[in-house]
Amino acid sequence: MFEKNQKNENVSVLKTADHSYTDGLHNAAHQAGESVRGIYNSASNELHHAGDRMKMEIRSNPIRSSAIALGVGALLGLLMRR
Numbered sequence: 001m002f003e004k005n006q007k008n009e010n011v012s013v014l015k016t017a018d019h020s021y022t023d024g025l026h027n028a029a030h031q032a033g034e035s036v037r038g039i040y041n042s043a044s045n046e047l048h049h050a051g052d053r054m055k056m057e058i059r060s061n062p063i064r065s066s067a068i069a070l071g072v073g074a075l076l077g078l079l080m081r082r
Helices: 002-060 062-081
Strands: none
Touching: 002 062
16 A cells, blocks of 8 residues: 555656646747747848848949949859859
8 A cells, every 4th residue: 555655656746747847848948939039020120121221222323233233143144154
């Protein structure tokens, strides 16, 4: 009888430890998810603003922007032919 009670106590302790471990993993995963969402939102906003700045630069200096695009295109064309 003593052994059966001891086994039941051991099972109870293991279940409690398992729940504690599972809760810890859940909280860590939740925090990681929030962190990744924050980084994603920040990067998305930065890209959006960079795109807006690029459009303004192209509109304010169309000849220079076209010359840069032509030079980059020619350089990429030469590199891809090799």
